[in-house]
Amino acid sequence: MSGENLIDDEKFMQEAFRIIEIAEERDIILRLLGSIAFRIHCPKYAPLLHHGAEVHRSITDIDYMAYNKHKTPIRKLMYDLRFREIFADPIVSRIVFQSPKYKNLKVDFFLERLRFCHIIDFDRKKKRLEIDKPTIPLEEMLLEKMQIVEINEKDIKDTIMLVCEHDIEDDAEKNTEIIDGGFIARILADDWGFWYTVTTNLNKTKVWVPKYSNALSEEDQSFAIDRINELLERIDLEEKTKRWQKRAKTGTKKRWYEEVQSLDVD
Numbered sequence: 001m002s003g004e005n006l007i008d009d010e011k012f013m014q015e016a017f018r019i020i021e022i023a024e025e026r027d028i029i030l031r032l033l034g035s036i037a038f039r040i041h042c043p044k045y046a047p048l049l050h051h052g053a054e055v056h057r058s059i060t061d062i063d064y065m066a067y068n069k070h071k072t073p074i075r076k077l078m079y080d081l082r083f084r085e086i087f088a089d090p091i092v093s094r095i096v097f098q099s100p101k102y103k104n105l106k107v108d109f110f111l112e113r114l115r116f117c118h119i120i121d122f123d124r125k126k127k128r129l130e131i132d133k134p135t136i137p138l139e140e141m142l143l144e145k146m147q148i149v150e151i152n153e154k155d156i157k158d159t160i161m162l163v164c165e166h167d168i169e170d171d172a173e174k175n176t177e178i179i180d181g182g183f184i185a186r187i188l189a190d191d192w193g194f195w196y197t198v199t200t201n202l203n204k205t206k207v208w209v210p211k212y213s214n215a216l217s218e219e220d221q222s223f224a225i226d227r228i229n230e231l232l233e234r235i236d237l238e239e240k241t242k243r244w245q246k247r248a249k250t251g252t253k254k255r256w257y258e259e260v261q262s263l264d265v266d
């Protein structure tokens with residue numbers, strides 16, 4: 001293993017697509033999430049917010065979502081590609097592999113769900129991983145960022161990119177380049193904690209938008225704020241379940257999220 005070799009962003013992208021292509025040949029469904037997914041769906045705004053006068057934000061790993069039924073075939077696939085398994089966590093359903101060639105190339109597989117501050121399920125019955133390709137759907141991409149209780153600037157930037165680039169509509173299931181506000185609203189209407197974190201972060205994101213006036217035009221900033229407001233309104237209008245209403249009575253007096261340990265793997 002030539003472990004001192006380092007992979008650049010272009011090679012990261014090439015490797016991400018190569019693994020998906022080989023997986024398809026074996027009937028394994030893999031969908032990208034994280035930074036690569038945002039670059040794919042935000043070709044206009046990713047360069048504006050992550051390049052320019054600011055330090056370039058490099059890709060640090062490849063993240064995939066997959067169905068749990070493909071766990072064994074995924075391991076076989078990665079072993080065949082000479083990757084080495086370096087981490088597995090059954091609690092968060094995560095497996096991590098190290099490249100045989102590039103020191104800085106790790107590949108993460110999340111199975112069926114993202115379990116961080118809140119759980120994002122990729123319902124196999126509803127075929128959520130079959131909706132878009134090669135990434136997870138836009139709705140889960142947004143929730144992936146907005147579910148973080150201690151949100152950082154990187155995740156706020158990614159969310160701004162996403163809403164600048166995509167309209168918010170209700171029940172837009174057949175258009176993979178529109179964020180389905182109805183889908184997001186229905187998920188949050190059954191989970192007060194998830195609702196509280198996401199709506200809190202959406203409002204924080206609105207406040208941050210004008211701070212990027214060096215990268216975003218006034219029109220871009222209006223797009224972002226208006227679309228966040230549209231989504232907040234759609235979430236607010238959705239009828240809440242009895243489970244949501246019961247938990248809302250306690251509010252933040254009780255912890256409403258899961259504490260997340262660091263997922264960094266050496």
